Every structure is written in structure tokens, then in C-alpha cells.
Amino acid sequence: MFCYQCEQTDRTGATPGCAGPIGNCGKDSPTSDLQDLLIHAVKGISQYAAKARALGDPDDEAAAFVLYALFTTLTNVNFNPTRFAALIQLAVGVRNRTRDRYERAARAAGQQPETLTGPAAWAPAADPGALVGQASGVRVDIGLPLVGPEVVGLRSLHLYALKGICAYAHHADVLGRRSAEVLGGVEDALAYLAGEPTDPAELLERAVGLGRLNLAAIELLDAANTGTYGPQRPTAVRTTPVAGKAVLVSGHDLRDLEALLVQTRGQGINVYTHGEMLPAHAYPLLKAHPHLAGNYGGAWQDQQRDFAAFPGPVLMTSNCVIEPHAAYRRRIFTAGPVGWPGVRHLADHDFRPLIQAAHALPGFPETAAEEEAVTVGFGRDAVLAVADQVVHAVRQGDIRHFFLIGGCDGPTPGRDYYTDLALGAPRDSVVLTLGCAKYRFNRHDFGEIAGLPRLLDLGQCNDTYSAIRIATALADAFECDINDLPLTLALSWTEQKAVAVLLTLLALGIRDIHLGPSLPGFLTPALVDELVKRFGLRVAGDPAADLATALERTAS
Template sequence: MFCNQCEQTAKGQACTKIGVCGKTEEVDLLQDLLVYALQGLSEVANEGRKVGVEDKEADVFTCEALFSTLTNVNFDPERIKDYIFKAVELRDRLKEKVKAAGGKTDFSGPAAFVPAQSMEELIKQGDEVELRPEKAKDQDIFSLKLTTLYGLKGVAAYAYHAQELGQEDTKVYAFMHEAMANLTRDDLSLNDWVGIALKVGEINLRTMELLDAAHTSTFGHPEPTPVPLGHKKGKAILVSGHDLKDLEALLKQTEGKGIYVYTHGEMLPAHGYPGLKKKYPHLYGHYGTAWQNQTKEFADFPGPIVMTTNCLVPPKETYKDRVFTLGPVGFPGVKHLKELDFTPVIQMAESMEGFTEDKEGKTVLTGFARNAVLSVADKVIEAVKGGAVKHFFLVGGCDGAKPVRNYYTEFVEKVPQDCIILTLACGKFRFFDKDLGDIGGIPRLLDIGQCNDAYSAVQIALALAKAFNVDVNELPLSLIVSWYEQKAVAILLSLLYLGIKNIRLGPSLPAFITPNVLNFLVENYQIKPISTPDEDIKACLGG
């Protein structure tokens, strides 16, 4: 195997025997074969668009299947095998439509790929098509191909969530198919690939806009909301991941049953949506922290656990029988819900004792998405002009297990009292429960939401730039970004597409970025690795 798509990849280079995430070589090669099959489907879809043929099922499937190859999503070889065969089935059906419309009829490469029937032979096919640096003619182009592919995986995840709630754009699907098909080409230059990678950022921005519209039109705009970290005596269900539609379905089905529903990880911001928290008061509080701590936290939770999207860690036997997966998520031996019917989850919750007593705990604030922040923009602007607020720091992104990630905790603790900290995604769990006070009634720590809510952060920055009549890069704003997986790659490409500079990225730089590509990012965007909190804060504040 060769996998370098996440931040924790072995020795900062690549996982070659087993994934640090827990992914086996078997699963890795099957996922590579699935990507290859999706390249073939994408090539046929491209040809179809030339003759007016589109296939919505193929569009949506491409997103779901590609989403399943993200880090910590699907570890189940049988499920991935099914995706491979479905990709080929949709591709061949689309070929017939293209032929009938007078389009291309002769296909080769991934568009003509025939999957083997046995698992063993499928794995061999995956080994043959796996993207490895030794196969590449140009390492810098290979680096940008991987950057593009990993960015597309992030786009696929966001598009999948948006489509579930009725928001989609055919331009997103069209670009995904075009870019996926391009991955097999050897006739594109380095500059071509730079352009394609930045186009991923542009399309991702549009996709996050769709997801923002999906969430706010369905559940209302998030409102600042205190969320208890304790628990109530009684039966309990824990929901982790990102998918708000899945959470809503569970809340509907548990109404009046005396079961409290708790969020975990990136589900914390769900409490800020009036269409969830206010409508379903049994959505009680938040349990635990970030994804990498779930093996300990899940073992202690006295009820079933629902994993809605990425961030699944291979479950331990002590609680594996209490885990349920949804959508593209999967793990061998773990119960998978094919439809949004939570009956087995509810029955398990009812059969368990749950929490045996009330536990008071801290509360944390969430719900500071773009609508909430911009509704008090006049106060923020006045605080800046009056000197009460000197600087803004966006400290957010993905969390992970490396001890060096304590950098982000220390950074936030050392930020001067006249600065405001914006945060989003699970990186906030390094400091989300710290009392940082306020400036003139404005909390110093503002939780914008999930990684899915990066669009809100962008809109806040653009609105402030407009209010001060300056370029975004001239704002008293510094971005301190932690990355882990492919959604973060897509967001980073969106920031680069917007021309945002001076991003500090950590805890380490992507293994798939070659020195020449890194030099390009440094020269054109002044992107830089994190150093120490003291040094970085001093530099951000102008020395």
C-alpha cells in the first residue's frame, strides 16, 4: 500500500504496511481501485455532457463513493467492493445513453476497466492501479495530482451532505467528473495542474455555500447557545460525525421516549440550530471531545453510539457491539443502518440503564456562525476602531493525536486579552472549554461551527474587509490552521483560491507536497509552518 492522504501518515511520508488510522492494506488497495473505477465513470460522464446526457444517480454516487475513501470513514472491504461494482454498473449504463445520443463509443483505461469477481483478484487490481510516486514521470505534477484528488474527496463529502438536504449544483458534479478523469492524463503541464488544484478550491467554496444554504434553510441560522458538558440521569444515545439530517431523523424518532441524545465531536455545533435544539429539547448536551479520543470516551458511554460520517476510529471490542454506522461509513462487524430507521438504536438504548445520576458540568458556547457574528458587526467594528480589539485569530481545523498539537492549546492561552479568537472544526477541542472572558460583551472565543462551516468563516472575513474597506489580507486577522484529512485540503485550496495569504499550517506540512510545490506556495501565498506559540503570536501582531 501507499497512502499519504492524511497528516498522521507514517514517518511523515506514507503508510506502506498498515494505515496509522487503522486501515488495512486490503482496504487501502480496494479504495484505490474504487478511485480508479470512479475515474472511468467520470470519463464517460464527461463524454455524456458533450452530447446532452446527464445522470443524476451517477453524479450523487460519485460523491458518496469518493467520500467513502476519506480517512476514518469506511474500513469495510465488502462495502468498498460493492461501491466498485456499482461504479462500473453506472458507467456501463451511461455508456449506452452516450452511444444513443451519438457520443463517443470507444473507451479505454479506467472507462473500460472490468472488475475481478473475487476479493483476492480485486486487491491485485488495486495494487496495479494505485497512485505511487515511483510510477510518476514528474514528481511535482504527481504532487499536484494527489493534492487535486484529496481536495476532491473533501468536496465530495460536502456535496454529499448538501445534496441530502436538497441543495446541489450540476457545475459541482461536472467539475468533479472532469477533474477525476484528468487524473489519468499525462499531457497536462505543471501550470495546468496548479490551475486545476485552485479550481478545486473554487468549486469547494461553491459546495460549502450549498451546504450552508442546506443547513440554514432546513434548521435555521445558528444562534449563540450554551451547551452543557454534563449529563442527565436516564437512557442515552450518542451521535458523532457531521450529518445534521441523520441527527434530525434520530431526534424525531426518539421524541417522547425518555431518551436523551448527546452530541460528540463535530456534532457539537448542532446545538446552535433552532430547528434542532429548540424543537427537540431531549437533545441535551455534549459528551467527550475530538475524534481521536473516542476509544476511551465511547467505552464509558452508557448507551448506543451512532457514527454519521467520517472520524470513525476502529472500535474496541468493549463497545463495538454498541456502534451503528450510516451512509458511507463502515467497519467490519459493526451494524450498518441502510435507511434512516433508528429502531435498533432506540431498542438498544431502552434496554440499557443509561446514566445513573445527574452530573453537572461546564457549559460551552457554540452557534457563532456568520449570521450571529455579522448581526453584531457594528459592535465588532466599533471595538476595533476604538482599540478594544487589536487582532483576530482564526485558530481551527482538524484535531489529531500527536502531542505537538498542544501547540494550539498553548497558542490560545497566550493570545493577548485584547484579541478575539474564532474557531471551527474539531481543532477547537484543544481549548473549547476554556473561559477566555469577553471584550465589551463580545466573547473572546467564538465557535463558528463544524469544518463544514468554513464558509461562515470566509463570509465573516469578507464582510469585515468590506466594512473596513480593505483587502482581506490587510485585516488584523491571522489564520492558524490545523489539518488532518481531506476536507481540510479542500478548505485550504479554497483559501488559496481566494488569495488569502500568510496562513500558518500545522502541526506538520502535507507529505504529498514536494519541495518545489511548497516553494510555490511560500512564494505566492506566504504559507508557512507553525513554529512556537510565542514566536507566531509575536509575528502575527507585527513583532
């Protein structure tokens, strides 16, 4: 195996990358190799699908499969090699279908169909051992001695951004929202990678183009979430338990949560959210379920402690699973793209086994003596509703600066940077959060400013479009560029959705983004220097110094 797609990457060797029998995330070598082969197979689908779409005969179901398949290869999503072997075989069947579709469309247009090579012609070995052996020819660093680390790094930047885009687009697809622009853009980008491009300048320009594609994907997801469940509203979310049977839901999939709430209605089971699911409480149609009782625990890296202590079954949706401990392995279930060997997977939103487990397990024996809460739901609708108040406070000098602390949390050292940044922000500033890094400081009392909370929880990474809309609306109100706002963006990088978001911010021309606490292993020093030169990217350093620099820039 070789993998350097996330912040958990092994950095003990001469170059970053997990290359042993098991990665730092817990992914073993056969699973990693099968993921590489699945990526290779979906490139082959996309080679034919892009041509069929160009001829006016798209296969949106094939494109939706590509979204799902790439989603399963994100960090901390699926660790089950059996599932990947099955997905590879499915991918070959989908590829053959798209090939036939393209050939029919070409003949109908009076063209001679092309016979494509590379991933489009790949055939998986029938023997499982031989199949894994094929992975050595499709690793992400293939061709390194010939093209050099910068080209390989830029290809990886493309692939990992596409993984993030596919994750966002899949979430929208689950809620019935698709976009020909997004589906076609993913196909085109994967077909481009299948050709093993070598021009660094072209690769970088197209990477910025992926940022624009991701903007379309997160706009689609925003429309899916708010169109299905209503615009987010500021909501106090209980963080202490109440007496009764209990289920814990983690991940991002609102559709899974909704289905579970419907299926547990009237059964005396309280449903709690965990980690990335916290913003669910802000959606009117979800919070209308009275047994959506609160949020339990912290960020994804705390789940082994949180899940072990929780007195009921756990449902892991969409992503961010880590190895289940023995203390709860028999009461954790997965759904959607998530998988772990030996853990029961629930398909088609059928949660009867989970509900049976909830009835059998003790639940919380009593309600906590003191109720504690955090407030969420400051999405674009809520913030823009008070935009005039915010603008007035800035012009009056009551609000000096905004700090948007976004991205995902992680277990590695250095993440206290974001705690120190938030708590060190001056009293005349507003802290906006986006992502589960918020768990490092969201229980702190930040007080109020100009009649508004100083801490505004905008949601998770799935709510990035909302944050962009807020920034652009403020820029419009002040008749300035986003870069002229008293705004500092600090993006904590962990996995592939953060890569897609970073490219979106760069595509929008946003500069001086603080990225860290460690940089992606696939970005070589030369690539980092280029990003710093072209986009003003800043590497997160000392939080006090970064705060001072941000405030000095505003003052000037």
C-alpha cells in the first residue's frame, strides 16, 4: 500500500506516506490496494461516460455510482475489503454499460466509436490474491521516477479534491438532487486523470477549475438540505442525557437520521447526535421530532471513548468511523458508504435491527441534574437575516474582525492551535465555526457583541456554501472584495473534503488562508511555495502571532 491522502499520514520516513501493512487510520494494506483498484475502475467508467455525455447521451446512474464509489475511498469511511472487491466487479459492469452506450451514441451521430485504453480497458483478476497484486500498477504515486514528485502531487491534489466533491454530491444525490454540471465535471476530471497528465501548469489550472466544480456541488447540497428539511434556525442543543432508551447517530447523512427518527417515533427511544451530525438539530423538519433529544460526546476522534460510554446502539453514517473497540463492537451499525469488517451493515434505511438493540440495551437511567447546551444553526439564512445589524456594528467599530475557523478536527498534536486561536480572539471580534474543530471550544462562553452571540456555529463542512454566501453578502454590503473584509480564514485540513473546499476558496480568489496545523503530504515544498506565491496561502504557525498579523492587516 501507499497512501498520503489525509492528515493522519505517517511522517516518520524520508517522505510522507503510509506504506506498511496498516495505515495510521487503521486501513490495512489489502483494503488500501483494493481502493486504488476501485479508483482505477471508475476512471475507466468516466472515460466512456464523458464521451457519451458529450454526444448527448449521459448515463446519470453510472455517474451516481462513481460518486458513491469514490466516497467509499475517503479517509475513515470504509475499511471492508469484501465490500471493495464487490464494488470493483460492479464498476467493471458499469464501465461496460457506459462503453456500449457511448458506442451506440457515436454510431447514431455518424462517428466511428473509439476503442479507449488505460483504465477503460482494464480487466480485474478473478483470483482475490491476484486482484490485490494488480494494485501495484495503479498506486497514486505511479510514475514518480519519470514525472517527479510535483506532477504526482498535483495529480493527487486532483484525485483527493474529486473525492471530496463526490462526497458532497453523493449527499445531495441521496436527497434527490443531481446536477449535470457536477456529474459531467466529475466524469471529465476522472477521464483527464486516466490520461496521466504531466504538465504542471495545466494540472494547477485545472485544480482551480475543480474548486469551481466543488462550488457547484456544495451549492447543490445546500439546496438539498434546506429544500428537504428547511433553512437552519438558531437552536440550543442539549448536551446532557435524559432518562430512557437511546440511540446515537454519527456522520453526516441527514436522510439516515430522518429515517431513523420516523422509525423510532412513539417507541420510547431517544435519538442523540454525535460529531458531524450536530447541525441536524437546526433543521426545522428534523427538530420537529420530539425524541431528537440532544448531542452526545465530541468530535469524530473521540468516538472510541464516547461510543464505549453510550448505553445504547450506535449508527455510523457516511464517514469518520475508526476501529470499533470491543466495548461497543457488537452494538455499532454502519449505513451508506461506511463499512468495517465484522460490523453489521444496514441497507435501504431499514433500521429494525438497530431499534431492537436499543430496546434491549439499558439506555440512560436518569436525566442529568443540570442541563447543558450548545447553540447551533447560524447558517446563511439566520446570519443574513441580521446582516444590517452586523454591518452597522462593524461601521460603528463594535465589531473589529471576524475569524472563520473551519475544517475537521483530528487526533494528532497541534490541533490546540484552533482552540488558542478561538479563545485568543479579541472581545471585539466574532468567531464563526464550520466543521468539527468547533468541539475544541464550542462549550466556552464567548458572550455577546452588538446584541449577537460572539460564537456563531455555521454547521459542518457540508455547510461550506452557507459560509461562502455570508462572506459574499458582507462584501456586497460593504461594496468591497472579500479579501478587503475584516475576515481571517483558518482551515484545519484533515481529509479530502477540506481539499475540495480549499480549491473552492482559491477559485473564488480568496487569499491569506491559514492552513494547518500540518500540510498535506502530497503537497511538496515546491508546490506549497507555488500556492503561497499565487494565492497567498499561509501555513498555520503560532496562534498569537497569527492573530496579531490578522488584526494588523485589518488595521492597515
